[in-house]
Amino acid sequence: MAAVSTAVPLPVTTGFEPRPRRGGRVVGTARVVIFVLFAAYYLMPVVAAFEFTVRGTTGYNLSSWAYILSQPDLTATLGLSLKIAVGTIAISLLMMVPTVVWVHLRAPRLRRVIEAVSVLPLVIPAVVLVVGVLSAFQGLPNVIKGTPVILSLEYVILAMPYTYRVLDSGVGAIDLKTLVEAARGLGASWLEVLLRVIVPNLRSSILFSAFLTLALVLGEFTMASLMLFNTFPVWIVQVGQSQAQGAVAVSIFSLVFAWFLLFAFSLLGARRRGSRRRRSA
Template identity: 40%
Template sequence: MFDFSTQRRGSAEGRTWDNWQLMISDEDLRSSILASLLLALFTVVLMVALLVPTMVWVRLRVPGARRLIEFLCLLPLTIPALVIVVGISNVYSWVTYLLGDSPLVLTFAYVVLVLPYSYRAIDSALSAIDVATLAEAARSLGAGWPTVILRIVMPNITGGILGAAFISVALVMGEYVFASLLHFDTLPVAMAALNKSDTPAAMAAALASMIFVVLLLMALTLLSRDRHKQGASS
């Protein structure tokens, strides 16, 4: 991919970075990259805000509902993305009417898309700690529920949250069906359109997206390892 995206066209020899510079110079491609990055950020934030308090509350208050929550979170995995898009298209016409036609409104749909994978990562992290004991100890010392979740539980499941965040970012950066059928310009949609007229430039954008996800994985892995070492030393 790198070789193809840096070759000069025609009979000219040597290498060129014009296809890579297009990601900065082309306004449409640049805006689609920014939209995908913001979508990834907002999806991660909303996913964590929804899943972590809900899963902690279910474990502490209504453990009998764990199977129901698991079923609801894993349900999007069994339904094709095309079917989900067709089902929510009418709803999204109202969403865009109320919130505007920015690609960022895809955040709500993408949270549903990443639920199965994020749930598994966070559930594994919660299963590795004694949530009930930690919560009872914190409550006995006068901590409120926001404090229990933010300062007691979440620092102990950082690895699971980081894993869920990485999976979410990877899925959002590569998701095409939702954005295309709902008519939003994200990076995958822009790359597919660019591929019809300028394949080397589309190849450069695809490779840059892959490199970004790999670097993010390495950064999250190092961060999780450092936090684990700090926790072990303390």
């Protein structure tokens, strides 16, 4: 990109020769400065947060980390959040993958409609949705509305804009029609087509949408706190009311945890992609 590629030489000199792009070096320096500034802006809070957690009255120590790690609520609330996340991801994928495939294959004209529905959760903020949930589902059995099950069910909605978008672009990137017709032509049932042809081809999209859902659930505070469930983010705020250093420590922990998960997910996706390329070569 730095230099203009003149792959198509002009047959005659027209007087409009491509000008060499000037100032490449200046632009390059500006780019480095931009990256350094952004890196500083993004790393500063991380560094500052860590410094804050180890700051003692006289010197530095790890007491706030020890305090946090000794709290039984850490594993309890994180466990609850993870369970909710697993439920959300399962419902999300079971519902969204067939829907997206169906729209592409059978009802392309309804694609706009589904897309519009899928972004509706962005129009209705979580804090408003929770008002509606609390008043509309008063009559539901307690198994649903009184347990974190309701959170899973509603988080599927909150994650829908992202899940749909990721899966939709994933399906758009494969030649779905040919794959399905080939598989059907060879005698595969619809279930086999879905599980053994489509899902493996969508693997990286599915993984990415699962990651986004997981990140959303692990960070969701609004609904959980207003519906009085003690999830991980709700617990962080509780800790913060008495022990600011501890809360900052858990915040770093959750950031690193999210990073680790993203890394694991992208590793899974990359390994798969690599093996596919090798096979086709």
